[in-house]
Amino acid sequence: MENHSFVQRLIARPEFGPLVLLVVELVVFWGINPDFLSPQNISNILAFTVELGLIALAMTLLMTSGEFDLSVGSLFGFSPVLMWTLFNSGVTSLEMGLLIALIVAALVGLVNGWFVTQLKIPSFLVTLGMLLVVRGTALFITDGFPQRTWSAEGSWLANILVGDFYVGPFRIYASLFWFIGAAIVLGYVLTQSRTGNWIQAAGGNPNAARARGVNVNRVKVGLFILSAVMASLAGVISSLRTSAANPNSGTGYELEVIAMVVIGGTALTGGRGTIIGTVLGILILRVMRNGIVLIGVPGLAYNIFIGAIILGMMALHSWLERRHQAGT
Amino acid sequence: MTSADTSPRLAGSATPKAKPDFRLPSETGVVVALAVLVGLLGWLHRPFLEPANLLVLVEQAALPGIAAIGMVFVLAIREIDLSVGAVFHLAAVAAAVLIAAGTDPWLSVLAGIALGTCIGLVNGLLAQALRVPVIAVTLGSWWMADGLSSVIGKGQAITPPAGDGSFFSTLSGKAFGMVPASVAIFVLLAAALQIVLHRTRFGYRAQATGSNPEAAAHAGIATATVRLTALALMGAVAGLAGVIHLGAQGTIAPADGNGFALFAITAALLGGTRLSGGHGSVVGAAIGALVIQVVLNGMALLGIGSAWASFAVGALLVAALAADRIGRIWRSHRAERRQAGKRG
Amino acid sequence: MSDSPLISVRNLAKRLGGFVALEDVSLAAERGTIHAIVGESGAGKSTMARILAGIERADSGAIEIDGHSVAIDSPSAARKHGIAVALQQSALFPDRSVLANLFVNREPLRSGLVSRREMQARSFALLRQLGLAVDVGAPLGELGAAERQLVGIARALLDHPRLLVLDESCEALDRSQGDRLFAVLRELKARGMTMLYLTSRLEEALALADQVSVIRNGRDVLSKPRSDLTATEEAMIGQLGLTLFPLPLRSLSNVAGTLRPQLTVSGLSGGRLAGVGFSARAGEIVGLAGLRGSGASDLLAMLFGQRRARKGKVRFPDGDGLPKTRTEAARRGICLISSHAGNGVMADKSIAFNLSSVVLGARDWGRRWYSPKAAAERAARLVEALRIRSGSDELAGSLSAGGRQKVALGRWLEIGPQVVLLDEPARGIDIGSKQEIYGLVRQMAASGCVVLMHSSEMSELAGLCDRVIAFRDGRLAGEVAGSEMDAATLRKLITGDTAAPAREPATTSQRNAA
Missing domain, CATH: 3.40.50.300 (P-loop containing nucleotide triphosphate hydrolases)
Structure with a gap:
């Protein structure tokens, strides 16, 4: 009896669907091409996972509070450009450049949050406008060309962020630990802290949250800043790892990140979010992108699969929710 | 104002208004913006005002403008369609592939438009069945349509053989010897849909649904049907824009249609359509599309780098939103003052 | 100091849009008493509760606590003054668990993290007293109306307020649940808590209160100790509504x-x-x-x-x-x-637009075109029948709640x-x-x-x-x-x-x- 209800509870959890999908994906890809689970390929998947993953984690909290941020992709491209430009022109050290880039990103988040909370414009559109503004600025700084980057090998900053080492046959980047750390911290924040309760209250019923003295606007502005800073950090990590800073990098990332979060089971309308689900969503999409090529399907088809997974997962969550309600 | 109503009024008697309030049409802002921008650019750069240049400008605005016209209906029902650009592209690719395979061009074009309509319908049906906002569904269908067209087109431009048939010559031709076909379609469509939105039962229902979906459903309006119709219309219009592009250019390249959704939303908002649903202006959206195109062309003419193009569209979007919001605050302020005046 | 009432409200007034919700209300509640405020729905009770909760601000008037004038300009200010309010339609979170609802923004922390065990421990006795036997981990949306109302009341009680404001708290409760609630309230009174009990039912007020006030149309018309109420006065209060x-x-x-x-x-x-x-x-x-x-x-x-x-x-x-x-x-x-x-109407559309919504919106026969002129003529007829005192081209949102309801009703008259x-x-x-x-x-x-x-x-x-x-x-x-x-x-x-x-x-x- 006890066991039965445990299984039922497990199935009813929003993370269950994504988990099954991920397992199926792994088995199918591995079955078709055993190289898929080779250490080199796994290392490869993990390296890319982290950078989009950091953004997706912050986006989960933001979407739980009922808002979107579409400007993350452009910040991903803009921040490293800014950092390298400052460094190359000899104005600042690399560390100082990073700090300035993060502060600028935080300001972008602040502006997003201000427009959304004070002017009450839907975040979807505010951040869409911000996406273009930031991307335009990045292109202007660089005249549209990739920035010359200095090989960051040996800098302590690079070591902390993207230093790599081997664990057995696996090549691991330090950024993986940043990602795991961020996932644990944000997971705890969302489910176990008072801030997390504020976030869920703000997304679930903003007026009720205000009536209980929750400062909904401050929570939202804070999350916009968090998402901007995380996007900027992810961009810097990516540029350090690849020793490149391209003003166009990160194009379209916003939709991929939102797809990851949605696939994981976070409600698009706010109020309900799960970090574990997001981590699964991140893995599902990265594994899909990687595996599809390995099993010989043209990479162009990737978008079709993403779209299908998004729609399928939305259908699953809506079905689960309705069954849940019907059961009462 | 305050002294107007001192005489006692009979309850229930329809009081004739002493002075009807003069209300500016919602398109005023965008018309003024267009006039100022054109005037400014003409003053800074005389050749801008040459008819040939202006015609080119309108032609460039026509296709995203058509998408914006459709978006007005979607915004009027308080939804947002993200898939516009991908549908535009997919319809053009599908038509191009069919033509290349030897199908009659006009038939292929109809198939392209029908495909767009179907995607719109599917978007609507999914949103209805899953009870999620259209924006969420179109996030998924955007990915799918985008993927499909790049798989069909193998990631390259498709140029179907022009061959015989009147399709390409008609659409790349000019009406009355000077107006490009796409512009003629754009203008006619804007006029027709303006009437549909403001003078037909469907338009009425769309506005009612967007203004307060629950109240509309409660008054017996079949809101599900209204939503489906509006989204199908959006799909059809996006498909139409796609095949016009194919006909006029003779080719469809991978990047065509990128950013259409954003362009369309911005143009509609500039033209006085409200994000909060219930209010739309098709003519305003068409003029809004012209405003965006004037800004883009003007920047190119004045030698401002194209890097700033996306910056400008983004800034315009945010400005339009802020203006919409501030306008609303002002309106409610005025309504409150009027109320206070009535009592006093 | 102890002579002054715990809370006194003087000349409170509040306008909502074009509608006067509170015109002039003065009240005082003595320490350790239950003060019932009786009035029909629409008399202004809920507005007063929302003002005391800091959700809305009064246009004019003063609120004194312990004889000092205070400004309750936010929910946290209300809390600081020891006021807790259980609203009529409690602002709850249907997606979240009962426990999370009870402790929104008051979550007990243990080493920085929210302690579920602590929440359970704090709420257990109270929930049992109220007869609320539900799975506290289940989402609130699964509960019935009565249980949800009790959760709203329990949430206010968990603040251990000095002044508890209850707005129509028995509305969804059946007899035994109501009795349990009253027993809990009496016990809290005995321990010194002060309560304002807002209700539209005289019998509840008479059963529970030490002091009874009546408000009508946003004004206080009577305030007396329960024991001083004469039978004729009781009958009079009970009859107030009937003249309508x-x-x-x-x-x-x-x-x-x-x-x-x-x-x-x-x-x-x-x-x-x-x-x-x-x-x-x-x-x-x-x-x-x-x-x-x-x-x-x-x-x-x-x-x-x-x-x-x-x-x-x-x-x-x-x-x-x-x-x-x-x-x-x-x-x-x-x-x-x-x-x-x-609210039943499309607030950002004109009254005329609203009044056409059934004729044009629901029916599939008749003209396919929408004519603003025909809509205006239709509206002119209806506005008269409905006694709506605004022009038909004004926005429905500018009407009072009553006017909106008349529009919601009027759109059906035409068919x-x-x-x-x-x-x-x-x-x-x-x-x-x-x-x-x-x-x-x-x-x-x-x-x-x-x-x-x-x-x-x-x-x-x-x-x-x-x-x-x-x-x-x-x-x-x-x-x-x-x-x-x-x-x-x-x-x-x-x-x-x-x-x-x-x-x-x-x-x-x-x-x-x-």
Whole structure:
């Protein structure tokens, strides 16, 4: 009896669907091409996972509070450009450049949050406008060309962020630990802290949250800043790892990140979010992108699969929710 | 104002208004913006005002403008369609592939438009069945349509053989010897849909649904049907824009249609359509599309780098939103003052 | 210091949009007492509760606590002054667990993390006292209306306030739940807590309070200690509402008896409803009495095609069964006017636009074109009939709640409805509009409509209806007509406090246990 209800509870959890999908994906890809689970390929998947993953984690909290941020992709491209430009022109050290880039990103988040909370414009559109503004600025700084980057090998900053080492046959980047750390911290924040309760209250019923003295606007502005800073950090990590800073990098990332979060089971309308689900969503999409090529399907088809997974997962969550309600 | 109503009024008697309030049409802002921008650019750069240049400008605005016209209906029902650009592209690719395979061009074009309509319908049906906002569904269908067209087109431009048939010559031709076909379609469509939105039962229902979906459903309006119709219309219009592009250019390249959704939303908002649903202006959206195109062309003419193009569209979007919001605050302020005046 | 009342409110006034919710209210509550504030819905009680909760700010007037003037400008300020408010429609979070709802923004922390165990420990005793036996980990949305109301009250109590404000706290509770709540409140009073109990039911106030105040139309009209209230005064307060109801048309019900039954419902189940059957004739107003969650609202929604019925048979005057959709209902002349569905109007559209919504929106016959001129002419006719005192080109959002409700009703007049379903049609609107809506309802009945009206205000049903059917827990609990129809009898029927002696011992034992 006890066991039965445990299984039922497990199935009813929003993370269950994504988990099954991920397992199926792994088995199918591995079955078709055993190289898929080779250490080199796994290392490869993990390296890319982290950078989009950091953004997706912050986006989960933001979407739980009922808002979107579409400007993350452009910040991903803009921040490293800014950092390298400052460094190359000899104005600042690399560390100082990073700090300035993060502060600028935080300001972008602040502006997003201000427009959304004070002017009450839907975040979807505010951040869409911000996406273009930031991307335009990045292109202007660089005249549209990739920035010359200095090989960051040996800098302590690079070591902390993207230093790599081997664990057995696996090549691991330090950024993986940043990602795991961020996932644990944000997971705890969302489910176990008072801030997390504020976030869920703000997304679930903003007026009720205000009536209980929750400062909904401050929570939202804070999350916009968090998402901007995380996007900027992810961009810097990516540029350090690849020793490149391209003003166009990160194009379209916003939709991929939102797809990851949605696939994981976070409600698009706010109020309900799960970090574990997001981590699964991140893995599902990265594994899909990687595996599809390995099993010989043209990479162009990737978008079709993403779209299908998004729609399928939305259908699953809506079905689960309705069954849940019907059961009462 | 305050002294107007001192005489006692009979309850229930329809009081004739002493002075009807003069209300500016919602398109005023965008018309003024267009006039100022054109005037400014003409003053800074005389050749801008040459008819040939202006015609080119309108032609460039026509296709995203058509998408914006459709978006007005979607915004009027308080939804947002993200898939516009991908549908535009997919319809053009599908038509191009069919033509290349030897199908009659006009038939292929109809198939392209029908495909767009179907995607719109599917978007609507999914949103209805899953009870999620259209924006969420179109996030998924955007990915799918985008993927499909790049798989069909193998990631390259498709140029179907022009061959015989009147399709390409008609659409790349000019009406009355000077107006490009796409512009003629754009203008006619804007006029027709303006009437549909403001003078037909469907338009009425769309506005009612967007203004307060629950109240509309409660008054017996079949809101599900209204939503489906509006989204199908959006799909059809996006498909139409796609095949016009194919006909006029003779080719469809991978990047065509990128950013259409954003362009369309911005143009509609500039033209006085409200994000909060219930209010739309098709003519305003068409003029809004012209405003965006004037800004883009003007920047190119004045030698401002194209890097700033996306910056400008983004800034315009945010400005339009802020203006919409501030306008609303002002309106409610005025309504409150009027109320206070009535009592006093 | 202790001479001054815990809280006193002077000349409080508040305007909501174009509507005066509170005009001039002064009150004072002594320490350790329960002060009941009695008034009909729309009298301004809820507005006062929201002001004390810091959700809204008064336009003018002063609030003093311990004799010092204070500004309650935010929910946290209210909390700082020791005020906790259980609102009528408690602002809750249906997706989140009961526990999370109880402790929103007051989560106990253990080493920085929210402690679920601590939350359980703190709320356990209180929940048991209130008789709230639910899984505290389950989402709140799964609970019934009564349990949700108790969660809202428990949440306010968990703040351990000095002043507890309760707004219509018994509204969804049945008799035994209400008794338990009263026992808890009395015990808290004995421990020194001060309470403001806002209610529309005089009998609740008389049973619980030390001091009774009456407010009407946003003004306080009477305030006396319970013990000083004379029988005539009690009767007077109880009668206040009755003057509202239009009487002249009432004789019509006698004629109606000779007409054939028009709307028959048999064995209808679905939602909370289980096997309900009755019939209603054209020309009479049939009241549906029931607490929130008793199924009366569900019944109306089913008849309107808004909810699905599980089983049962319904025959409408036109000979057909239940409509499948609201659109079908509207086309067949079945209309529902409800206070639940948002505000019922499109606030950012003109009154004329709103008044066309059934004619143009629901019907598929007639002209396919929308003509603003025709809409304006239609509106001119209706505005007159509805006594709406604004031009038809003004926005519906500029109307008061009462005006909006009149528009929501008026849009149906044009199609000449056959069956008129009313779900709390006069809830939360000003007295003048109430009176006009009652008049319209009477007129519609007189013109040959079948009228069903649900209300949770018994005096409203007793005053307006020809007969009343009572609902309890989704079943019929009795039918009253003619001279036996008064608020007290109806209340007994719907709360299960029947004369049946079997229930009595159970209630007393619970009272003793609490």
